[in-house]
Amino acid sequence: MKASIEDKVQTRIPTKHGEFILHYYSNSLDDKEHVAFVKGEVAGKDEVPVRIHSECFTGDVLGSRRCDCGAQLDMALGLIEQAGCGVLIYLRQEGRGIGLLKKLQAYNLQDQGLDTVDANIKLGHLADERQYDIAALILSALQVRSINLITNNPQKIDELTKLGVKVHDRIAIETRVHDDNVDYLKTKAERMRHMLNMPDSE
Template structure:
């Protein structure tokens, strides 16, 4: 059966980065609710700034300094606001797809000396289990012709291209390294091929 995606609700959401229209999607792939925050008119447009952001409760909600997720979410909304149009897709893929429980267990392993990749593998998972078919369906539903993806992750670009999305360019989204996220950022660069300047300029 062909995967089904349904845009059930659209509602305005005023934020400190301007007003977005929130699209609430249901689907038949993973039975989770995914969200698209849309700013301006994106239908039939090219080079639309798009951030595909995977859920991170600890970073996005609590402001955890162990990762760069919350900062990237904020930066992406600011970039879209500055462009005066764009889309932020919020996927329910906590912990690179392993879920909140396993992510928290991985945190404890990291505190014992493992990096984020080794901790996930130790728990019986891949380093990154995310996939982007739902994001691709959302972009098609929004009738976007091509995107400029806000990311440091080349595999995200490759994944979307394989799903038929026209990725016309990349917009970097790099946060400042500090003592709590330095190891995390180095692992992203060295083991996951994220495009980052060498994160050695640690700040408190």
Template structure:
């Protein structure tokens, strides 16, 4: 079956970083509610700043210090606003795609000494199970010609390019580590090849 999306609703969302328009998409791949926050006019533009942010309930909503997700979400909205136009796509891919239950189980394994990669593998998953077909379709629907991807993750760039997205460049979004997420960020740098310069080696 060919993957399809439908841009069902657009509504104004005022934030501390300015007024965005939220686009609600249905899709034929899963039953999840994926959305895009659009700032300014992005149709038919080149090098549009785009953040593809995977859901993190603990970080985005609760402000957990175990990861950098909530801080990255806020920083991405700020970067897009300062640029004058851009998009934040919010994908419902909790826990790098393994879901909230398994992510919380992985947290407990991390507290016992495993890193994030080993914990996911121990639970029978790949280190990162996210995929970006829906994001690519959303960018196409928004008529964006090319993007600058707001990310530290080289795999995300590669996956999007394989899906036909024209990625012109990368915008770094590195957050200062704290005592609770330092090991998490080290694992991103050492085992997942993320571009992280502030994390101590």
């Protein structure tokens, strides 16, 4: 069955980064609540700033310093605000696709000395199990012609390109490195090919 989505509702959300329209999508692939946060007019436009952000409850909501997710979410919205238009797609694929329970178990393995890749593998998962089919469908539904993708992850660019998304350029999104996330970020750079400059820890 070919994947499909339906834009069920749109509503205005004022934020510290200005006003956005939140689109709620149902889909034929899973029962999760994927959404798009849209600023300005993006239909028919090229080089639209786009962030495809995978859910991170601990970072996005609780402000955990173990990762850079919450900081990236905030920074991406700021970049979209500066550009005057753009899209943040929030995909419900916690823990690089392994779910919250397994992610928390992976955290405990990391505290025992494993890195983020080996912790996932020890739990029987891949280092990264995320998929971007729904993101591609959302961009198509929003009639975005091409994007400037806000990411450090080359795999995300490759996957979207395979799905037919025209990625014109990449916008880097690097947050502060500190003692709580330095090992996590080093693993991203060294083992997952993320395009990161690793400054000295604070």
